[in-house]
Amino acid sequence: MPVDALMSTDYELRELALNNLYEKAKAAQWDVAKDIDWSTELDADNPLGMPDPTLLIYGTQLWDKLDAAGRREVRHHAQAWLLSQILHGEQAALICAAKLASAEEGLSARLCAATQMMDEARHVEAYAKLVNEKFSTSYPMSKSLKGLLEDTITSTHLDMTNLGMQVLVEGIALSIFQSVVAYSTDPFIKDLFSRIQRDESRHFAVGRITLCRVYSEMSSTELKEREEFVSEGASVLYEHLCADDIWEPMGFSKEACAQMVRDSEVSSTIRRSIFRRLVPTIREMGLLTPRVRRTFEQLDVIDYEVMPLSLNA
Template identity: 25%
Template sequence: MVEPQRYSERSDLLRVQVSKSVNHFWDPFDERYINFAIPFDVTQALIIDPIQIDELQTSVAAKLSKADQIKLGNDIMHFYLSQLLHGEQAALIVSSNLSQTLLDPGIQEFAANQATEEARHVSAFSKYISIRFGSPMPMVKPMQDFVCELLSLDAIDKKIAGMQLLIEGLAVGVFKIFGKYAVDPVLKRLFQLVLIDESHHHQFGKTWAEYEVGDLDPSVRNELEDWTVKSFLGAIVHLISPTEKADIYQKYNFTAQEMQVAMHELFTPEKSKQMFVDKETFLYYLMKSLSDSGILTRRSAKTLGFMVDFDELAATPDDALETWVPEDVISELKKINEKKQILKSL
């Protein structure tokens, strides 16, 4: 890191993204950006449209009272928000780790800047969960194992693919879709703000893939693809599995096995595949991201073919993964930040 020639070997690959970070700055402790004091009774209403909670679409949930359906739905969202919080903490740790290991000073600066933004996400999700639910639920073991693996890796290509494309690709899809369907105005605002940051983080992965993946030795590229698929199946799929929510279901007198059966009734193989090409699901954005990056190819059809329709995924226009950032929110942030600078100068 302190070799004299390294400092001059700086690429401009991410200079624009770093310079734009000032435009989308926000402070989770300043109500001008997000007002956590806006009330919302989680015992009386769902914080998100029920269409986004798979369990509420099943025959098992149909047997519950309306009040219990609301409680179940919000319990499940408490679970997902907790995993998002842990994911932001993981992103903070991994991006900090990348800033210590990347040799390119320009990309190192981006990783350090990302760590700062992930830290504010941790603060924001912590605050929201504290206000609405009290405390977060534990991180699921498969995701915890995946993060520990990322930190222990020496291979930078896997670290970047795992962090910037797999985790951030999932995050961008989740924040976009959940933000669209959030009912609680505080939650909707939180998703909008975090989406702006995460879209820039995800862009790092896409830019890296554009310049690096195609030039990898075929055996190395194939190993990267196989590792990414294994990580997806081991961490992301388990994240949405009923097995990880058994303690929640127990409160409503049914088991994870009963919910698994109900889910299979609801999601036929054909409908499950549709989730990966339907732009109204967060899994679509993740799979399209991995496909467009060149990491996921038809080599993986034998492993993922039961879930992913590769023909439909490939037929989706290449520009389908534009950043989807709410321009009105960005404009609002710019105005707040410009006003703060004016006041600071007086």
């Protein structure tokens, strides 16, 4: 590709909201190796320090039958799975940020993406260290997450890379991080997740700001493809959150447990709550069309459409 097509000659930072996020990002850099005390011991029974009602099988017959050792094993696998998926997602975010840094048109958006690359590198470092040093188990990417990340990374439309990563995946990840910050009783985990959550809030805001502009100018034919992408992505993430891969390594039937999780009211409440940031953001971007609305109704998350946007970044 010719240099003229890759590079802009316009060096004005034209977008005030993005410039503010760029300034915040520069001021908020932190160091995984120096700012976090990795010698901290975590509770072997519950490394993330999360209360049991945040587990997908809490309150099911299986959970009620488990003894203390069995419950400890479930916590360990559920947390190792979640952190492994987050780690894979962080690496994908790093790749997407690099793509945005090299292809965004405006310099303000490009500089935001450049700081995001460093943020995502830091997150990969932090979660890799957490999984490798504090857990004895790790998991490959779930099949559903892999499909969504593949579509997001390889899309030839830059806005769809942005939409898949900054809005869908980051929106879901941000809600998970907020839950950990809110419920974890472990100060080390709370601190680590709060730091990462602050970085992610900026990425989510950058995605929302750039995409609101792009979609307000897009034709209805082009928007149809984005509606489809959001609908499929949301359904995939809702399924992904069932964590079906953790049961076989513990000696349980994958099918029976997968069904138990899907039948559980606790599990539905947890999974639904993870969509609380995503739904109002999709509304704000003008993508809550009848097609997307149907999907959100099927997932039972449409109630979040009335929620205000969380603008803290």
